[in-house]
Amino acid sequence: MKAAAFDFSRASDINELTALKEGEKFVAGNQSLGPMMNLRLVRANRLVDIATLPALRKANEHSNHVEFGAAVTHAEIEDGETPDPANGWMKKAAANIAHRAVRNRGTIGGSLAHADPAADWVIVLTGLDAKVALIGPDGERKVNIEDFITGPYTTVLKENEFIASVEVPKRPTSACWGYWKFMRQVGEFAKASATVLIDQENGFYRCALGALEGPPLVLPRPLDIIEGDLGPKKAVEDALSVRKIASYDMHVAALERALEQAKEGLRL
């Protein structure tokens, strides 16, 4: 269980990233790539480390959103070292990713690029309606998070295109949020997860399911679900019948509990 030989270099300029040669790969926190290289499931001639590139390390507040550089770590978000777009929800989610050792290195961009269906940022950022900013040889583009992840471990990223940043819309203090993931053990990937966002001020509502065998699922009729006109069981059943997923008991429970959390906030 040792990686095959590879070279390693540290990128010093963002332009290097769009000019990688055959067999070269980005590495950020190495928390997902490292294990796969050790198992020899992934190979590279060279790893180009982007974790210290200043352009990817910034986190800036804009009028309507916060922009997180791709190489911002889970721990930095957890520790409140980055601006907060939404009532501390990201901070809380970050704190529950894996263990601290993993959070010290793992990055928000790496998480999205890796696109593990059970990963936290994958569902949380979907719930928060984020956008992903990509830079490639053909220039820059922005993609809605729902369109970014196309399947388990697959995204719209093209050859030599990388995630530059993630834009998370700001939410008013009156907005409410629920995020529930089912994991038996601390540090385990979720077996089922759901988010609920209630932003009455902007008339924005979202219910999403995660830890499915593919990308997260944004549920239709979120307001009906939130107001109780569409029961969680039925909502999940209808939505998942499209995906042909047989067992969704845990996702129903996840949605119920995320709803409970969000509505708890409403009452306050």
Added chain:
Amino acid sequence: MTTKVKGPASKKGIGASLSRQEDDRYLNGRGKFVGDIKMQGMLELAFVRSPIAHGNITGVTTPETPKDRVFTAKSLCDVKSIKADSGLPGFRSSLQPILADEKVRHVGEPIVACLAESRARAEDLCELVTVEIDELPAVSDMRKARDKAAPLVHEHWEENVFLESCVETDFEAAKTDAASVVKRTFRTARQCMAPIEGRGVIALWDRHLEMLTIHSATQIPHIIRTGLAGCLGLDHGQVRIIAPDVGGGFGFKSQLLSEEVCAAWIAMHLDRPIRWLEDRREHLSGTANCREHYYEITGYAGTDGELLAVDCEAIVDAGAYSTYPFSACLESAQIASILPGPYRLKGYRCKTWSVSTNKPPLLPYRGVARTGVCFAIELLLDALARDLGITPEEIRRKNLVTPEAMPFVNITNKYFDSGDYPKALSKALEAIDINSIRKEKASQSGDKLTGVGLSIFCEQGAHGTSVYHGWGIPMVPGFEQAGARLTPDGGLELRVGVHSHGQGLETTLAQIAYDEIGVDPKKVKVVHGDTAYTPYSTGTWGSRCIVMAGGAVGAASAALGDRIKHIAAHLLQCGREDITLEDGMAHAGKSSVSIEEVAKTWYLKPQQLPDDVDPRGLEVTEGYKTVQDTGTFSYACHAVKVAVDIKSGNIELLDYVIVEDAGTMINPMIVDGQVVGGTVQGIGTALFEEMPFDYSGQPLASTLADYHLPVAGDIPPVRITHMETPSPLSRFGQKGIGESGAIGPPAAIANAVNDALSPLGVEVSEIPMTPERVLSVIKQSERKQVA
């Protein structure tokens, strides 16, 4: 004979919670494991392992270069396969090849060995090897292993069965008056033991002396020496096994490995040190497993809950090969003999099959068969209690062996040496506060259901010759010896053939010697894990060390003490019988001399010794046997409170109580550590750990992301209450306790879950109790309601 133990006044001897002397070394990073040892010219070994569970090898192609770095079964001439037969009638023999030649019988079986300067380079070399295998249908389900149509794991056998056995005592007569007859099937998952350190070996051949030195992460150095010498055709005198610091064993390191034999053979033929360090992936997917049992069990009880008879058919999935030295019979033979647990029983019948499948071999894991057996009998008792409308504690009280009946010979001829089982039960009920949990249950609402569960069991430890010789396996424990030597500066060296890899023997053995001679434990060096320095021993397993090695150290220390007294008496000009040894001094009335001075006199100033000196000096090897070798019986009652989330299937442990009787505790803190550590492993068995295989024999959990071990956050505070009934069989009244903690949790937790689920009328019957399993059981209740 039970020697009188000094009271709690002795702050360093028996009964003192002395801090573990070895921990300073471990906690400060000075432990020295196989992985820490490097030798000049050493090469690292990696294996090409079978990706297929069952098949005929049709071709092996190895790279032309480098020379002498790639080895196949053909290269390993004159090496014998590993064989571990049982003498029990009908036992079918298997041969475990060092490298597979004609056939592979489980995923992960080594086929080709590759060497390089680093492990990564050795793995590169492995990639250049191609192996062609004609895949055969695999046996992956133990329940189908005996089917007529099942493929044969060992082609010359008539069926995939290592051993079939049947025990029957008064069964038909006893069951006739039963008011309640309850039948259940239970299943325990296949597991991987998970010591923090995997296995590892360094083989070094000295061509001048023609001596093979093996550094191996093993629990049983002396037995490995015998096994290895046999496979390689060497004299025992040519083989020295050193077990350095070892990072946990649990039974996983009580096996002669084909990798070990392979490394040794290559070292001998290449004349370079060879190291193999098992990595977690090899460990999980290829080396050895444990625990997989299946039970069909029927209980017969009277109206008052009296257990009349038990009938059981049990299958053990022993995997592809019988392992050396414990063989493929140990686990199933144990099931038949210990299933009755701590209960009185009028009639009994138990049939067992140890079947062979295309999976890695099965090894005895902490608790051996007891964990599965306790699960089966304790869940059966609860099911009977539910059927009869009585409480779990009522049915247990009715049937537990009572203290008045001790010593008690049970229906399978087990000799329960001492104890008060009903009292352990009462204390556990009180500690968990059963009444308030039941009140709480009566008024509960919502998605979380509370339950409380019990398990009670006894653990035979340090059992010897009479128990093991009947199984006819390659190793039969006899008596135990220890060496004791006073050093010229008044320190003490103890030599034992057992190995300490977490048990704290470097402390407890020193405490025993302290009580006999009074040398401060800090000045005691326990030498273990080296066949060159220590007396022969079958090693560390079966909760035997504190009884056997402890007894031997007691005997050797007493004998050495006598020699010290002899010299001290001369120096103090008094009679030997006037001398007492305490705190580093030999006292006679008001006068005294230090033990250090005694040592100095013997070694450095022999001119001061009298003419009638005892020339055998200040070094002894003494032996020990228990009063009878039927084993000490420690016992425990576990009680646990759980909450079951019926929406997610999650189980939360809210409170965990253990009442435990280890007899005389040599070091209560270490007893607690052993019990808690075992309990954590038992919780792993109950809730998390599972090595699933698909129909073709592929292991489905090859990393720790898929094989879930219990972690700190999963463990509730474990509250232990001790009882201390000395064993009449051991030297100080101590009882083996090393495995106990791992036995009780699956049964207690499952009983608690079933108590929680009782409003739904469903029961769990398989471990681990994953959320998926719990939800599917809850679904049965929904289906029942619809019907």
